[in-house]
Amino acid sequence: MRMKMRNTILVLIALVVVLVLSSCSKSVEKARPAPSWVKDAAIYEVNIRQYTPEGTFNAFSEHLPRLQEMGVKILWIMPIQPIGDTNRKGSLGSYYSIKDYYAINSEFGTFDDFRSLVNEAHKLGMYVIIDWVANHSAFDCSLAKEHPEWYKHAPDGSFISPYDWTDVIAFDYSNPQLRKYMTEAMKWWLKETSIDGFRCDVAGLIPVDFWENTRKALDSIKPVFMLAEADTSALMFNAFNAGYNWRLLDKMVQLRQGKINAYQLLSFIEDYPNDYPQGSFKMNFTSNHDINSWTGTEQELFGDAALTMAVITATVPGMPLIYSGQEEPAAKRLKFFDKDTIHFAQYSNHDFYRSLFELKKRNSALWHGEDHDRIIPVLSSDSTHAMVFLRQHKNNKVLIVLNLSDRPLTLSIPDKKAEGKYNEIFLNVMVNISPSEPLELEPWGFRVFEKL
Missing domain, CATH: 2.60.40.1180 (Golgi alpha-mannosidase II)
Known part of the structure; x- marks a missing residue:
């Protein structure tokens, strides 16, 4: 009897060991992989309208060698499609009020000019992604007349503007034809202009399954880098490679204001990689087009700590971003709806950013999207x-x-x-x-x- 009991206990122990080992051997759920060229990249947000007095693709192209020498690898170009006239804000309107998804904004140049910019960037070893506005369109987008059923409507039948964005109207992603149209438009840009991916505006307002299906369609053409204006883990498994690290920006601002200390910031940075599935990562920044225009310049937010915060964004887990003009540095809030040219003169922070970005390229310890992407x-x-x-x-x-x-x-x-x-x-x-x-x-x- 004792022998039987002993054998039974041994069998039970063996079963427990097998179950534990099998559970440990299960792989951590991983994100859809990014292209191999992404892992050591710094990204630069390009505001074509404000970058030069001309505000054109050709004028911006003259800066490509300088940006490449500074260590920039990915160019994120703000929306380049025509802007709506109805309910337009300011004299030139919002880049994010799209009138035609298959056209180029003529104020920036022609399709050939844009293709030339992409080709020149590629020759210099850089990659190009464009801003994509899938959540809403301009009031006078042709889709509003041709397919009003693709949009959200109020009880009285009128179009709905999200938030206080009175120059745009929201799409309704319960409509399968809208989904097909938007995916096909993104595929068209990928094939016709040889871009390398998309930064997707307010991505979290659109169903995850739309993005996942679209990602599959895009990757069938070529591997793409997908950046979401969102900080939602659900988007990072099969749709996007990276999202916004808004919380890091908030913590750095709080630290500069004396609301938290260094240890509290370190604890946050130690923990935040757990937010995303392995293989995806966050984009770190001290500024971008929204922050600069609506919240304040890096000098307003951080004062004499601005470069210190930039060091943080380039050395903690994730991909560092700099916005147009930060290498000067950016001294003013750029107007969002009107012409307001960046004043480039000394490029005082050029060598600073080059040192950080080249450090990242040289050291695999700093690469993002890897299993060691932590402090x-x-x-x-x-x-x-x-x-x-x-x-x-x-x-x-x-x-x-x-x-x-x-x-x-x-x-x-x-x-x-x-x-x-x-x-x-x-x-x-x-x-x-x-x-x-x-x-x-x-x-x-x-x-x-x-x-x-």
């Missing part, structure tokens, strides 16, 4: 005012040390995992990191080290 917190003598962390992949290490306060810091790093000889990238000098050799940091200072 390793490092112990320091002042976790309230300083944020110190490692990025590591195998033997590749990058150490980031930031003074997140308005006073000078003398900082000791007694953490063995950070010890060793490094090259400090902004000074190009060798530095030994050890508990007995403290680091000096200016107010809002940053020091970035590449392991030798």
